[in-house]
Amino acid sequence: MNKPLRRVAIFCGLLVLALLLRDNWLQFVRADELNAHPKNRRVQIERYANERGNIIVDGKPITGSVDSKDTFYKFKRTYTDGPMWAPVTGYASQAYDANQIEKIEDGILTGNDDRLFFDRTLAMFTGEKKKGGDVVTTLNGAAQKAAFEGLGSKTGAVVAIEPKTGKILAMASTPSYDPSSFAGYSAKDEKAWVALEKDKNKPKLNRAIREIYPPGSVFKVVTAAAALENGKVSDINAATDTPEGWKIPLSQKEMVNHARGCANASLNRALEISCNSVFAKLGDDVGRDKMVEMAEKFGFNAEQFTPVRSSASVYDKKADRGGNALSSIGQFNTATTPLQMAMVTAAIANDGKLMKPYMIDELRAPNVDLLKKTEPEEMSRPVSEKNAQLLQQMMENVVTNGTGGNADLKMDGVKVGGKTGTAQHGDKNAKRPYAWFISYAKTAEGSPVAVAVVVEDSAGTDREDISGGGLAAPIAKAVMKAVLKTRG
Amino acid sequence: MSVVTNTTTIGAIEAPSRRNTELALLAFAVVIPVFAYLNVGLAIDGKVPAGMLGYGLGLALLAGVAHLVVRKWAPYADPLLLPLATLLNGMGLVLIWRLDQSPRLIAAAKRSYGSFSPDAPSQMMYSAIGIAMFVGVLLLLKDHRVLQRYTYISMAVSLILLLLPLVPGLGADVFGAKIWIRVGGFSIQPGEFAKLVLAVFFSGYLMVKRDALALASRRFMGLYLPRGRDLGPILTIWAVSLLILVFENDLGTSLLFFGMFVIMLYVATERTSWIVMGLLMAVAGAAIVGSTASHVKSRVAAWLDPFGCLETATDQNMLNACDQMTQVLMSFGSGGILGTGLGQGNSDLIQFAANSDFIFATVGEELGLAGVMVFLLLYGLIVERGIRTSLAARDPFGKLLAMGLSGAFALQIFVVAGGVMGLIPLTGMTMPFLAYGGSSVIANWALIGILIRISDTARRPAPAPAPSPDAEMTQVVRP
Numbered sequence: 002m003n004k005p006l007r008r009v010a011i012f013c014g015l016l017v018l019a020l021l022l023r024d025n026w027l028q029f030v031r032a033d034e035l036n037a038h039p040k041n042r043r044v045q046i047e048r049y050a051n052e053r054g055n056i057i058v059d060g061k062p063i064t065g066s067v068d069s070k071d072t073f074y075k076f077k078r079t080y081t082d083g084p085m086w087a088p089v090t091g092y093a094s095q096a097y098d099a100n101q102i103e104k105i106e107d108g109i110l111t112g113n114d115d116r117l118f119f120d121r122t123l124a125m126f127t128g129e130k131k132k133g134g135d136v137v138t139t140l141n142g143a144a145q146k147a148a149f150e151g152l153g154s155k156t157g158a159v160v161a162i163e164p165k166t167g168k169i170l171a172m173a174s175t176p177s178y179d180p181s182s183f184a185g186y187s188a189k190d191e192k193a194w195v196a197l198e199k200d201k202n203k204p205k206l207n208r209a210i211r212e213i214y215p216p217g218s219v220f221k222v223v224t225a226a227a228a229l230e231n232g233k234v235s236d237i238n239a240a241t242d243t244p245e246g247w248k249i250p251l252s253q254k255e256m257v258n259h260a261r262g263c264a265n266a267s268l269n270r271a272l273e274i275s276c277n278s279v280f281a282k283l284g285d286d287v288g289r290d291k292m293v294e295m296a297e298k299f300g301f302n303a304e305q306f307t308p309v310r311s312s313a314s315v316y317d318k319k320a321d322r323g324g325n326a327l328s329s330i331g332q333f334n335t336a337t338t339p340l341q342m343a344m345v346t347a348a349i350a351n352d353g354k355l356m357k358p359y360m361i362d363e364l365r366a367p368n369v370d371l372l373k374k375t376e377p378e379e380m381s382r383p384v385s386e387k388n389a390q391l392l393q394q395m396m397e398n399v400v401t402n403g404t405g406g407n408a409d410l411k412m413d414g415v416k417v418g419g420k421t422g423t424a425q426h427g428d429k430n431a432k433r434p435y436a437w438f439i440s441y442a443k444t445a446e447g448s449p450v451a452v453a454v455v456v457e458d459s460a461g462t463d464r465e466d467i468s469g470g471g472l473a474a475p476i477a478k479a480v481m482k483a484v485l486k487t488r489g
Numbered sequence: 490m491s492v493v494t495n496t497t498t499i500g501a502i503e504a505p506s507r508r509n510t511e512l513a514l515l516a517f518a519v520v521i522p523v524f525a526y527l528n529v530g531l532a533i534d535g536k537v538p539a540g541m542l543g544y545g546l547g548l549a550l551l552a553g554v555a556h557l558v559v560r561k562w563a564p565y566a567d568p569l570l571l572p573l574a575t576l577l578n579g580m581g582l583v584l585i586w587r588l589d590q591s592p593r594l595i596a597a598a599k600r601s602y603g604s605f606s607p608d609a610p611s612q613m614m615y616s617a618i619g620i621a622m623f624v625g626v627l628l629l630l631k632d633h634r635v636l637q638r639y640t641y642i643s644m645a646v647s648l649i650l651l652l653l654p655l656v657p658g659l660g661a662d663v664f665g666a667k668i669w670i671r672v673g674g675f676s677i678q679p680g681e682f683a684k685l686v687l688a689v690f691f692s693g694y695l696m697v698k699r700d701a702l703a704l705a706s707r708r709f710m711g712l713y714l715p716r717g718r719d720l721g722p723i724l725t726i727w728a729v730s731l732l733i734l735v736f737e738n739d740l741g742t743s744l745l746f747f748g749m750f751v752i753m754l755y756v757a758t759e760r761t762s763w764i765v766m767g768l769l770m771a772v773a774g775a776a777i778v779g780s781t782a783s784h785v786k787s788r789v790a791a792w793l794d795p796f797g798c799l800e801t802a803t804d805q806n807m808l809n810a811c812d813q814m815t816q817v818l819m820s821f822g823s824g825g826i827l828g829t830g831l832g833q834g835n836s837d838l839i840q841f842a843a844n845s846d847f848i849f850a851t852v853g854e855e856l857g858l859a860g861v862m863v864f865l866l867l868y869g870l871i872v873e874r875g876i877r878t879s880l881a882a883r884d885p886f887g888k889l890l891a892m893g894l895s896g897a898f899a900l901q902i903f904v905v906a907g908g909v910m911g912l913i914p915l916t917g918m919t920m921p922f923l924a925y926g927g928s929s930v931i932a933n934w935a936l937i938g939i940l941i942r943i944s945d946t947a948r949r950p951a952p953a954p955a956p957s958p959d960a961e962m963t964q965v966v967r968p
Contacts, residue, residue: 002756002757002759002885002888002889003880004759005755005756005759006756006876006879006880006888006892007880008755009752009755009756009876009892009896010873010876010880012752013869013872013873013876013895013896013899014869014873016899016900016902016903017865017866017868017869017872017899017902017903019903019907019912020865020902020903020906020907020910020912021862021865023907023910023911023912024821024853024858024861024862024865024910025858027818027821027822027853027910027911028821028822028824028825028826028853028857028858028861029825029826029858031822032821032822032823032824032825032826033822034822035818035819035821035822035823036819036822036823036825038796038819038822040796040799040815040819041819041822041823042835042838043819043823043835043838046835072592072593072595072596073593
């Protein structure tokens with residue numbers, strides 16, 4: 002009987018071998034896939050197993066963690082001034098995952114990041130509880146408050162940037178939501194989430210970086226920059242060759258001017274009163290490719306990572322002549338995020354140097370050791386210093402004499418430049434136009450702040466620039482004031 | 490007489506007893522689980538668990554008693570079997586105790602039953618009973634060949650045991666599988682014991698019938714087909730295993746019994762045709778049952794595409810099966826190569842039956858690929874020692890019994906581990922020694938006891954042959 006016995010022994014060996022192979026397949030080959038499977042709750046459990054690190058503004062946390070007395074997720078996220086900070090923090094929900102900073106810096110916040118390995122090991126020996134690290138933002142609490150309160154019950158967004166460094170000082174979006182309302186996974190959280198999902202005002206949408214709006218007249222500063230850089234205009238006060246009733250190329254229509262006195266207006270004057278014909282013609286003179294080049298130097302047609310991703314702003318690369326002319330005054334296919342317009346303004350205010358916008362200043366270990374500090378980084382130089390100063394001169398003129406008067410800070414030693422915009426949109430411009438305002442403040446030491454404001458539901462006035470100046474400019478003013486005040 | 494240093498079980502002459510080897514190995518088998526216990530305590534509470542001394546002493550006491558009994562009553566037994574079983578049992582206790590600490594399982598138990606009682610203490614008690622069973626086997630069964638006398642009684646007993654769960658009032662339908670009976674306050678899984686008794690019956694029956702089964706057959710298409718009347722018992726076993734499958738919803742047990750029978754038949758008759766026939770009958774049975782029983786269907790669906798069938802499940806039963814399967818797979822997945830460490834995994838997400846049918850997933854998650862492979866090899870070693878015992882046994886009954894028991898053990902490991910890891914459809918069987926369950930622990934200790942008894946007989950030195958007076962006279966004639 003020994004021969005079949007040996008064979009059975011081999012058979013049993015094969016059974017064990019099959020199990021070993023299967024186990025290797027499961028735990029070695031497929032481990033990552035199974036681990037990352039959306040049905041796997043372990044990632045979420047791990048995320049809330051320990052007290053999560055905080056997101057910090059002005060040295061104070063704007064987030065927190067409470068013991069939720071739950072057997073699955075031990076800690077629950079809380080937010081201070083949730084709606085105000087939501088566009089910055091994003092949310093971290095036990096049921097609905099996380100987004101924005103909460104998601105991007107999850108490793109630091111949970112303490113699972115490799116850079117925290119040493120801290121974890123140390124904590125293991127000292128018997129301390131595992132804790133997450135902190136994310137220190139570049140934001141300015143006062144500016145954020147001014148932006149959020151300025152928007153109030155209106156729908157819109159504000160982005161403020163420190164032009165010298167690219168630090169984002171404010172990022173507000175309304176209507177907003179409170180991330181605390183669905184931080185858990187109870188029925189109440191689900192209700193709050195579903196209500197937000199169904200809300201047709203889209204409170205969860207971060208309008209500051211994820212929505213692209215037609216920029217309207219505020220885009221004219223880009224066209225002006227292109228005209229200066231390409232030598233189409235050298236003296237901003239010289240008359241341009243623009244007939245009143247300039248015909249749009251490849252079209253029978255004429256460009257409509259809401260302002261009077263646009264015929265042959267100088268660049269400076271045209272920006273001051275916002276002449277469509279002058280800028281449409283300049284855009285046409287510069288040509289599509291050069292316009293695209295200029296727009297892209299400012300950051301158009303690309304997603305920005307702050308590190309939270311923004312949508313890409315659009316300047317149409319394939320427009321025909323007529324389309325290009327319309328694009329040059331911020332209509333047709335041109336669309337931009339508030340962040341993008343803040344970048345444009347910041348680059349001009351910073352004498353032509355565009356700094357990469359960022360909102361995470363430092364990552365800190367639980368023991369407050371610095372893990373990473375973001376260094377300001379130059380992104381591009383869209384305009385020369387000289388032309389940038391010419392642009393500043395024109396934008397300051399807009400505030401002093403033109404449509405941007407509502408943004409004038411009237412502070413000693415502070416110059417303010419700005420540009421209004423009212424972007425018509427919708428079929429036959431039937432929808433209520435968007436009110437835009439971009440501006441910067443400048444002192445002797447350079448510019449501390451550049452702001453872009455968009456308000457969606459401007460009351461339907463057909464005067465091109467009144468709404469931008471009336472609705473959006475006061476918000477920009479409040480934000481600039483807040484930044485200047487906190488700088489002392 | 491020279492001492493032959495022969496380390497294999499086969500060496501019959503002057504094999505060293507190896508009792509001290511066994512003692513040394515047992516020390517490891519006790520120390521390793523004690524450290525694992527400490528590890529769990531530190532990981533969960535951050536302090537040395539209070540019951541550690543008691544646990545260590547208890548395990549050492551049980552192992553010590555077992556060892557002393559083996560030393561006295563089975564001195565030539567295989568030295569590996571007892572330490573392997575002790576190590577597995579000890580680790581099983583640690584894993585069950587670890588799952589007892591899970592706040593999620595405690596909360597779930599409180600929700601469904603209103604109260605929670607830890608399983609580790611009862612498992613400790615079952616282990617003690619199991620070792621008592623082991624001791625009882627060694628004390629009462631002085632010679633395994635005695636069991637031959639009970640061939641047909643065994644058959645009757647095993648059939649009764651197998652069919653008991655079907656008796657109304659006695660059987661208990663626990664989550665779809667009718668493999669339990671309730672006696673007083675205790676639930677017993679008679680199938681676990683039937684495994685032992687059935688092996689005794691097969692061995693006795695085949696020992697008598699092997700020549701008839703092997704030789705009286707006709708050759709047909711290159712295969713030796715048995716005569717019709719010899720086919721009877723085989724068909725009976727096949728039918729019984731199908732009955733178990735259909736009426737008790739127990740895929741594992743029916744596979745186990747039929748597989749064990751085919752293996753023993755093959756070993757007894759040395760005819761490959763039995764294997765072919767066995768396989769054919771198994772496939773036919775599987776096809777019949779697979780297409781009719783919904784319980785089996787959902788298991789197969791969960792096996793084929795666990796994540797997909799969460800969406801396509803047609804009923805609650807199937808949904809549960811699929812959900813369980815995905816949880817188990819994710820447990821293994823998140824264990825990775827080295828595992829999360831004892832007490833630091835989330836295998837309790839499996840919820841129901843985490844510490845019984847699915848305990849292997851906890852091994853997978855917390856000890857990782859490395860740990861699972863160690864456990865599989867430990868089980869493999871038990872099977873290997875069993876088959877060696879069978880090879881060494883001098884009597885056909887002992888050979889067959891040892892083979893049957895180790896073959897059944899190997900099949901059970903394969904069916905359970907393979908089911909949990911998604912290699913084959915899941916069945917409701919328990920991982921021997923590791924899983925929570927009294928019947929399982931007690932029956933498997935009895936199994937180890939029988940194997941030790943057979944190996945003791947096999948390795949016992951043969952009486953020295955009487956010196957032949959003719960020896961001197963024999964001369965080699967060289968050409």
